[in-house]
Amino acid sequence: MTMTSVPLSWYLILSAVLFTLGVAGFLFRRNIITVFMSIELMLNAVNLSFVAFSYQWRQVDGHVYTFFVMVVAAAEAAVGLAIILTVFKNRATLQIDDVDSMKN
Amino acid sequence: MFANYLPTGAEYFRLLPEMILTAAGTLIMVLEPLTGYRRKRFLGHLALAGLLAALWAAVVAYSSPGPAFNRLIVVDGFATFFRVLVIVVGILTVLSCWDFLARHKAESGEFYSLILFSVVGQCVMVSANELITLFIGLEVSSIATYVLAGYLRDDKRANEAALKYFLLGSFATAFLLYGVAWIYGVTGTTNLVDIRQILESRDVIHPILAVSTAAALMFVGFAFKVSAAPFQIWAPDVYQGAPTPVAAFMSAGPKAAGFAILLRVYLTAFGPIDQSWVPFVWTCALATMVIGNFAALAQNNVKRLLAYSSIAHAGYIMVAVATGTAPGAAAAMFYLAAYAFMNVGAFVVVSHISGRGERKVNIDDLAGLSSRQPLTAALFSVFLLSLIGVPLTGGFFGKFYIFKAAIDSQLYWLTILGLLTSAVAAYYYLRLIVVMYMRPAVDGEEELPPLGGGLKTALWASALGTLALGIFPSAVLNFAGASGAMLVR
Numbered sequence: 001m002t003m004t005s006v007p008l009s010w011y012l013i014l015s016a017v018l019f020t021l022g023v024a025g026f027l028f029r030r031n032i033i034t035v036f037m038s039i040e041l042m043l044n045a046v047n048l049s050f051v052a053f054s055y056q057w058r059q060v061d062g063h064v065y066t067f068f069v070m071v072v073a074a075a076e077a078a079v080g081l082a083i084i085l086t087v088f089k090n091r092a093t094l095q096i097d098d099v100d101s102m103k104n
Numbered sequence: 105m106f107a108n109y110l111p112t113g114a115e116y117f118r119l120l121p122e123m124i125l126t127a128a129g130t131l132i133m134v135l136e137p138l139t140g141y142r143r144k145r146f147l148g149h150l151a152l153a154g155l156l157a158a159l160w161a162a163v164v165a166y167s168s169p170g171p172a173f174n175r176l177i178v179v180d181g182f183a184t185f186f187r188v189l190v191i192v193v194g195i196l197t198v199l200s201c202w203d204f205l206a207r208h209k210a211e212s213g214e215f216y217s218l219i220l221f222s223v224v225g226q227c228v229m230v231s232a233n234e235l236i237t238l239f240i241g242l243e244v245s246s247i248a249t250y251v252l253a254g255y256l257r258d259d260k261r262a263n264e265a266a267l268k269y270f271l272l273g274s275f276a277t278a279f280l281l282y283g284v285a286w287i288y289g290v291t292g293t294t295n296l297v298d299i300r301q302i303l304e305s306r307d308v309i310h311p312i313l314a315v316s317t318a319a320a321l322m323f324v325g326f327a328f329k330v331s332a333a334p335f336q337i338w339a340p341d342v343y344q345g346a347p348t349p350v351a352a353f354m355s356a357g358p359k360a361a362g363f364a365i366l367l368r369v370y371l372t373a374f375g376p377i378d379q380s381w382v383p384f385v386w387t388c389a390l391a392t393m394v395i396g397n398f399a400a401l402a403q404n405n406v407k408r409l410l411a412y413s414s415i416a417h418a419g420y421i422m423v424a425v426a427t428g429t430a431p432g433a434a435a436a437m438f439y440l441a442a443y444a445f446m447n448v449g450a451f452v453v454v455s456h457i458s459g460r461g462e463r464k465v466n467i468d469d470l471a472g473l474s475s476r477q478p479l480t481a482a483l484f485s486v487f488l489l490s491l492i493g494v495p496l497t498g499g500f501f502g503k504f505y506i507f508k509a510a511i512d513s514q515l516y517w518l519t520i521l522g523l524l525t526s527a528v529a530a531y532y533y534l535r536l537i538v539v540m541y542m543r544p545a546v547d548g549e550e551e552l553p554p555l556g557g558g559l560k561t562a563l564w565a566s567a568l569g570t571l572a573l574g575i576f577p578s579a580v581l582n583f584a585g586a587s588g589a590m591l592v593r
Contacts, residue, residue, distance in 0.1 A: 012289075019282060026275055035271060042278035046285050053289035062288060065236050069281065072243045076274055079247050083254055083270050087263045099264050102341045102408075 011052035018045035128154025129220035136213030151216035181587025186230035265345025280325025286318035329362035343411035352451030392419030433588035442498030449566030472545025498573030
């Protein structure tokens with residue numbers, strides 16, 4: 001390739017960093033909405049990897065996979081926000097530590 | 105030219121169960137607003153008819169096995185076995201939920217549709233021949249199950265169960281997907297058979313570290329779905345908070361489908377690199393058996409106890425996966441079939457005795473069940489004895505074949521610890537039987553309602569399934585053996 005382009009590894013490192021940030025957000029944030037957003041961040045990190053790999057292989061498959069992931073993420077968001085809403089209606093809180101009523 | 109890309113009739117025929125289930129689920133959703141509250145049972149019958157038709161379709165689809173839709177799915181013995189299994193679990197759930205839903209004044213079409221959609225997802229999962237198809241199936245099944253867990257939306261515990269299941273489930277799925285992305289990046293394909301060929305070929309140098317990392321990331325997703333340690337923490341809370349028929353469904357259907365994809369991906373695609381994934385499956389099997397069985401000892405809530413017991417059973421099946429051989433896969437298949445019947449049966453009994461608002465789910469509430477309802481107590485004992493692994497029940501042969509496969513693969517430590525923890529398990533199951541038969545009923549206890557028709561059918565069917573697998577295991581085992589061998593092509 002004569003044209004200078006961003007190397008594959010940069011994309012992969014960025015994707016790994018985003019994914020790790022998502023994991024950290026999921027584990028350490030206490031607001032349910034923020035936790036949910038962290039999961040979305042993880043999925044988008046994966047999408048970035050798919051696109052980068054797809055470009056590397058000169059295939060269109062990886063691009064198509066990102067659409068599947070986006071659709072699934074949208075479906076998950078619809079169901080997830082509905083669940084979060086019912087939790088909020090019943091408990092009037094969005095702190096994850098307050099949603100812990102079952103022990104033995 | 106263009107016509108070459110169109111799927112043939114035979115390919116549609118192989119996807120017939122999924123199509124029937126989707127059509128039935130959609131039809132129920134359309135009919136739901138047109139049905140008055142007293143007529144909702146009709147939708148349940150419709151769901152049952154859809155499931156039975158899909159069962160028939162799954163069986164006849166096996167008459168023309170092979171791949172379909174550009175090798176996205178494959179109908180082979182393995183797929184057929186698990187399709188039949190998850191559809192049967194769906195049937196048992198629909199039969200057993202009528203009394204429960206009526207008692208909670210929560211009968212509606214959505215419940216049946218969601219069960220059907222979840223079963224569609226599981227059918228896609230078990231017949232997937234490609235990682236993205238597998239992911240789509242997994243999500244279809246999971247998203248429907250998240251909603252089912254929180255189906256009683258005014259119940260605080262059901263909300264909590266749905267929230268935990270949803271958050272941890274999507275978290276684990278993201279790991280699975282990241283693993284898929286890396287497999288795609290390293291091999292350039294997501295087809296399981298092609299991945300195997302690439303990993304087998306000597307002339308391609310593939311970064312083994314990247315492949316092993318991807319296998320580990322995907323294992324996180326699978327281990328979550330089958331509630332294996334250390335990703336089992338959600339299971340007790342979710343099973344306790346979810347409506348009991350849903351807990352029965354979750355503990356059998358998605359778990360069987362989860363193990364099916366675990367077996368297919370690791371034996372078919374990652375077979376050539378088994379030295380890199382067997383160690384963590386081994387560790388996971390050991391931890392799951394120990395955690396599940398010892399935590400179950402301390403439980404007083406029967407639903408929670410069964411949740412820990414289902415974790416423990418996931419551990420036994422993990423032992424079969426850790427063998428990485430065809431006999432191990434066959435043993436896991438047999439165990440999952442036996443487990444589905446005995447575990448659904450046990451949950452159905454709990455759903456019957458739990459009463460309104462699911463208040464009576466403690467072990468003490470079982471007192472005197474043998475005199476109050478002898479039949480229920482007797483069938484519950486059959487399920488519990490099978491969960492222990494007493495001869496003449498499906499659970500016995502399930503454990504027998506798993507540990508036999510483990511010994512043949514020189515997994516001596518896992519076998520010894522598996523047998524020891526099964527002995528521990530006998531204590532908490534027998535405790536339930538002792539309370540049912542030895543302790544008198546508390547005076548002033550309100551009468552249990554008689555078993556409804558659907559519940560009775562579900563209970564007898566589960567009991568017959570459990571005993572049939574224990575007395576005549578060979579037919580199922582031969583089928584599992586033949587189709588398990590196909591995985592390690």
